[in-house]
Structure formats: structure tokens, C-alpha cells
Amino acid sequence: MFDLEKTITEWRRQMLAAGIRPPALVEELEGHLREEIEQLIKTGMDASLAFEIATGHIGQPRLLKHEFKKIERNSMKRVIIIALGVFASLTGPALILPALAKHKNMGIWSYDIAWLIILGAIIALAGMGMVILGFKKQKA
Amino acid sequence: MLRKELVAAAAEPLILSLLARGESYGYAIIQDVKARSGGKMNWTDGMLYPVLHRMERRGLIKARWGESETGRKRKYYSLKKEGKAAMEKHHEHWTLVHDVLSGLRKEHYV
Numbered sequence: 001m002f003d004l005e006k007t008i009t010e011w012r013r014q015m016l017a018a019g020i021r022p023p024a025l026v027e028e029l030e031g032h033l034r035e036e037i038e039q040l041i042k043t044g045m046d047a048s049l050a051f052e053i054a055t056g057h058i059g060q061p062r063l064l065k066h067e068f069k070k071i072e073r074n075s076m077k078r079v080i081i082i083a084l085g086v087f088a089s090l091t092g093p094a095l096i097l098p099a100l101a102k103h104k105n106m107g108i109w110s111y112d113i114a115w116l117i118i119l120g121a122i123i124a125l126a127g128m129g130m131v132i133l134g135f136k137k138q139k140a
Numbered sequence: 141m142l143r144k145e146l147v148a149a150a151a152e153p154l155i156l157s158l159l160a161r162g163e164s165y166g167y168a169i170i171q172d173v174k175a176r177s178g179g180k181m182n183w184t185d186g187m188l189y190p191v192l193h194r195m196e197r198r199g200l201i202k203a204r205w206g207e208s209e210t211g212r213k214r215k216y217y218s219l220k221k222e223g224k225a226a227m228e229k230h231h232e233h234w235t236l237v238h239d240v241l242s243g244l245r246k247e248h249y250v
Contacts, residue, residue, distance in 0.1 A: 025189065028166065028215045031208075032185060035167040059186035067190035075197060 002048040008033065011055060018061030020068065033058055078134050085130030092124020147181050151191050152200075153230035154181075156223050159201060163218035166192065192217055200226050 008030065015026045033054050040050035058064075099116035103109060158169055166188055173181050195201045200223035208214045219227070 025193075027213065029186060029189065031165075031212060031214050032167045032189075034212065035208075036185070057185040059184040063184075064186045064190070067187060068193070071190060071194050071197065074194075 002046075002051075004037070004047045004051060007051055011051075015061050015064075019065045020061055025068070029058060029064075081130050082134035085127045085132075085134055088123050088127025088130060090127070092120045092122075092127060095120030095123065142177075142181050147183060150181070150234075151183070151188070152195065153227065153234060155188075155191065155195065155217075156200065156219065156227035156230065159217060159219040160224065160227060163216045165214050165216050169217075195223070198222075 011033070012026055012030055015029065016023065020026050020029070036054040036057060037047070037050045040053060041047060045053075095116050099113045099120065103113045106113075154173055155169060158164060158172055164172070166185075170183055170185055170188055173183070192201070192203075196203055196217070200220060201217050202220050203215050203217050206214055206216050
């Protein structure tokens with residue numbers, strides 16, 4: 001005898017075992033599954049076939065996981081880009097300010113001072129660019 | 141039946157346009173698209189959710205947990221201001237594609 005509740009519980013277990021996370025997502029998918037099963041049963045279909053068709057429409061857990069992983073990967077990339085950008089934006093001034101202080105103390109422009117200021121400016125600008133890129137990625 | 145690449149490309153503008161009419165949820169969105177396309181646009185149902193979640197992360201739509209008519213938990217999605225702007229952009233782009241195609245088709249029959 002086909003037990004719909006037991007079968008749905010097993011389906012949910014398989015989704016979680018396949019790595020579909022968080023559980024709230026599985027809950028959302030289960031809600032979808034149940035709505036479709038209900039509609040199919042209303043047309044006169046038996047519960048077992050309705051379950052087969054509805055799970056077929058939801059798709060393989062492996063493919064779903066792959067799609068959700070893509071979202072996580074993109075978010076992680078964005079966070080890394082922004083974090084590196086912030087780090088570079090702070091590193092730039094950390095090179096420039098001591099170089100300027102050295103220039104003030106010595107009263108002359110040396111090759112080392114000029115080089116540190118240019119390098120600091122490049123790093124700071126690159127950092128700011130990365131931060132902007134990171135936020136733009138979110139919108140894209 | 142439409143090619144799956146075209147269906148995938150149309151997913152975001154369709155979802156945004158449907159949500160512009162009011163909040164909705166996954167199952168209803170799929171049924172609405174199926175009905176409006178005469179069954180010619182078919183998503184693998186599960187694949188709608190990664191799209192919805194991506195759009196939520198990008199700040200185009202927002203989600204809330206509510207209840208269905210039968211008391212079951214259901215996640216509802218609605219459009220945000222940023223989503224409305226993105227929808228306008230999509231409409232502009234798809235209208236352009238449509239106009240170019242229509243123009244070429246007319247030339248073909250002249």
C-alpha cells in the first residue's frame with residue numbers, strides 16, 4: 001500500500017542527503033511538491049503516480065545542488081573581491097603616509113619616497129576598483 | 141516547445157513581470173508561465189528556485205514565509221524597487237530584440 005507521507009519524508013531525506021541546504025530550502029521545495037501532488041490527485045490521478053510526476057518536475061537533487069552551489073560560489077567570490085579590495089585600499093595609504101612623513105623630515109624627494117608613493121597610490125586605486133567591482137557583481 | 145536556453149534567458153524578466161502584479165510563490169509562478177505560454181514554456185520546476193534565490197540575493201525581490209489557504213507554510217516573493225528598475229531594463233532589451241526581429245521579418249517578405 002502506497003504511503004504518501006512516508007514517501008515524501010523519504011524524498012526530503014534524500015534531498016538533505018544530497019546536500020541541498022539549508023533545510024528551509026528543502027521545506028520550500030517540499031511545499032511545491034505537495035501542491036503539485038494535490039493538483040494531480042484532484043485530476044483523478046492516484047497518489048503514487050502523482051508523486052512520481054511531481055518529483056520528476058522538481059528535478060534531480062544532484063542538479064539542484066549544482067545550481068545552488070553556483071549561487072554560493074558567486075557570493076563567495078564577491079566577498080573575497082571586496083575583502084581584498086578593502087585590504088588593498090588600506091595598504092596603499094599605509095605606504096604613502098610614512099613616505100610623506102619621511103619626505104617632511106628629510107626635506108627632499110628621494111627615489112625611495114617617490115617609488116613608495118606611486119606604489120601606494122596604485123595599490124589603493126586597485127583596491128577601490130576591486131571594491132566597486134565586488135558591489136557591481138552583486139547587481140549583475 | 142521553446143529552446144531551454146531561451147526559457148532560461150527569459151526566466152528573470154518573466155518572474156519580475158509576474159511579481160510586478162503582486163506577490164506570488166514558486167508553484168504559482170510556474171503555473172502562471174505555463175498557462176500564459178500555452179504550455180510552450182516549461183521550466184524544470186526545481187530550477188526556478190535557484191533563480192528566485194539568486195534574484196533575492198541580488199536585492200531584486202524579497203521573500204517572506206506565510207501560509208497557504210490550507211495552512212501549510214509557503215514562501216512568498218515580492219518585487220523590490222531595484223527589481224522594478226531591472227524589469228524596466230529587461231522590457232527595453234526584449235522590446236529591442238523583438239523590434240529588430242520584426243523589422244528583419246518584414247524586409248524578408250517585402
